[in-house]
Every structure is written in structure tokens, then in C-alpha cells.
Amino acid sequence: MLTLVIGNKNLSSWSLRPWLVLKHFGIEFEEVKLPLDTPAFHRDIVKYSPTRRVPVLVDGAITIWDSLAIAEYLNEKVQGRAWPADAAARALARAVSAEMHSGFAALRTHWPMKATGTASVQLPPEGEADVARVQQLWHEIRSQYAQRGPWLFGEYSIADAMYAPVALRFRHYGAKFSSEVAAAYQQQLVHDAHMQAWIADSQLEVDNNWGTPA
Ligand SMILES: N[C@@H](CCC(=O)N[C@@H](CS)C(=O)NCC(=O)O)C(=O)O
CATH class of the missing domain: 1.20.1050.10 (Glutathione S-transferase Yfyf (Class Pi); Chain A, domain 2)
Structure with missing residues (x-):
């Protein structure tokens, strides 16, 4: 099971991108949401991301940070269907x-x-x-x-x-x-x-x- 760690949905533009890719390609995932700019964020993000930023995707032993790198990883999960065919x-x-x-x-x-x-x-x-x-x-x-x-x-x-x-x-x-x-x-x-x-x-x-x- 994939885990996507995101920030506030109202604010986190970078989080929205991979979240939409997961949804549009019907990939199941668990969502973990951390409140940006709070002590709880700084306490918890270190458990997931070496950059201390969201979004981050965790797939078993694999951790992928950065929205575009996550999107590319998800593209491979759907056999390249997340980019145009031609x-x-x-x-x-x-x-x-x-x-x-x-x-x-x-x-x-x-x-x-x-x-x-x-x-x-x-x-x-x-x-x-x-x-x-x-x-x-x-x-x-x-x-x-x-x-x-x-x-x-x-x-x-x-x-x-x-x-x-x-x-x-x-x-x-x-x-x-x-x-x-x-x-x-x-x-x-x-x-x-x-x-x-x-x-x-x-x-x-x-x-x-x-x-x-x-
Ligand atoms: N280039 C990164 C940007 C990630 C980013 O800046 N995330 C912000 C929230 S949208 C963040 O985690 N900020 C928390 C902090 O810097 O403490 C990506 O594409 O994922």
C-alpha cells in the first residue's frame, strides 16, 4: 500500500499534484496529512521525508520526495499511461x-x-x-x-x-x-x-x- 504524506489541502499546492495523479489513475493509497507551519509538522515530517517537505510518497522501502518525481514514479506504476501516448x-x-x-x-x-x-x-x-x-x-x-x-x-x-x-x-x-x-x-x-x-x-x-x- 502506498502512503502519500501531504500538507493542508487548502494551502499545499505541491501536495495536490501527486494526489490528483493517484486519484485519476485509480491507484489506492493511504493519505497522511500534516499541518504546515506547526510544531506537529516539524515533529512528524522527519519520519517520512529527508527534505522535511511535503508531498512525499512511501512505497514500502522506497521513499520518493518532490511532486514531479512522485508523478514519474506513479507513471511507471500505470505502465506509462500518466503521460500522453504519442x-x-x-x-x-x-x-x-x-x-x-x-x-x-x-x-x-x-x-x-x-x-x-x-x-x-x-x-x-x-x-x-x-x-x-x-x-x-x-x-x-x-x-x-x-x-x-x-x-x-x-x-x-x-x-x-x-x-x-x-x-x-x-x-x-x-x-x-x-x-x-x-x-x-x-x-x-x-x-x-x-x-x-x-x-x-x-x-x-x-x-x-x-x-x-x-
Ligand atoms: N519542489 C517540491 C516543493 C515542496 C514544498 O515546497 N512543499 C511545502 C508545502 S507545499 C513544504 O513542505 N513546506 C514546509 C516547510 O518548508 O517547512 C515539490 O515539488 O514537492
Whole structure:
């Protein structure tokens, strides 16, 4: 049995990614949730992760930290089905996933993920540039792959999980869309049943003050 250690569902964008990959590919797992920025987190994370960060996946004697490394490990568990089947789409899916993993610093800093609620926060120019780049990328790829299905490359892939937290950021901060195609894809990510379950759990955390130090 796999164990995925995650942070608060309302806050932990990196945790959401592998959680969605597990759900979308029907891989059974046990979820362990630690409250970020609390003494309990620092006490318990050392039992699981050498980096003291979430997410971390434990599969028997194997420990995998970092969301993209976990996604790649899960891809092997499903015989490569978590990336697009054709080589050109797969190469592009890997490129945009890596771009998400190592980029968009201004967007991530100024619009931290919140799975619930709304807020109005003005982005600096570099944050606006990140928003524009995400929307351009979504517009171009969705326009190319629309006939294959509703996800970024048609069928669900790791690329969709990598961009899922951005869909929640756009929702929370009320991002304006420059493209209807990009706006429709954001709705696809938000209204996904697994995403809705994550959002419902996030709302329970907020309602119960879960993870807030006493
Ligand atoms: N590159 C890492 C980032 C992981 C990360 O920054 N996790 C944050 C929460 S979303 C964390 O564990 N923070 C706790 C801390 O730094 O004490 C990944 O992709 O998994």
C-alpha cells in the first residue's frame, strides 16, 4: 500500500499534484496529512521525508520526495499511461510540466494557492507575465488537442495535475482571461470530481480551524 504524506489541502499546492495523479489513475493509497507551519509538522515530517517537505510518497522501502518525481514514479506504476501516448504530445507535456515545476515564481509568491474563498491581490508586472504565459500555453495546447478530449492533451495526464493548483489560484484571486479556450480549461480543472473532493476537504479544514496552532 502506498502512503502519500501531504500538507493542508487548502494551502499545499505541491501536495495536490501527486494526489490528483493517484486519484485519476485509480491507484489506492493511504493519505497522511500534516499541518504546515506547526510544531506537529516539524515533529512528524522527519519520519517520512529527508527534505522535511511535503508531498512525499512511501512505497514500502522506497521513499520518493518532490511532486514531479512522485508523478514519474506513479507513471511507471500505470505502465506509462500518466503521460500522453504519442511522442510529440509526451515531449510537450514534459516540457510544460517542467516549466511549471521550476518557473512561475512571481505567480506562486504573490498568489499563493488557496482552495477555498476569494481575495483581491494586485500582481506585480512579473506576476502578470506569468498569468499571461500560463493562459497562452493553455490556449495553444488546448487548441491543438481539443479533438482528443477535455484535458490539456486530450486524455488526463501529469500535465493536468501540474497545472491544477494554478486553476485554483485563478479562481481564488479572480484572474481575468485573455482566451475563452484557456478559461474553459480552467473550469475543466476546477469542476473535476477529484478536485471538487479536495476543495470540499479544504473547506472542512477552514471551518474546523484544522492546522491552526492553538
Ligand atoms: N519542489 C517540491 C516543493 C515542496 C514544498 O515546497 N512543499 C511545502 C508545502 S507545499 C513544504 O513542505 N513546506 C514546509 C516547510 O518548508 O517547512 C515539490 O515539488 O514537492
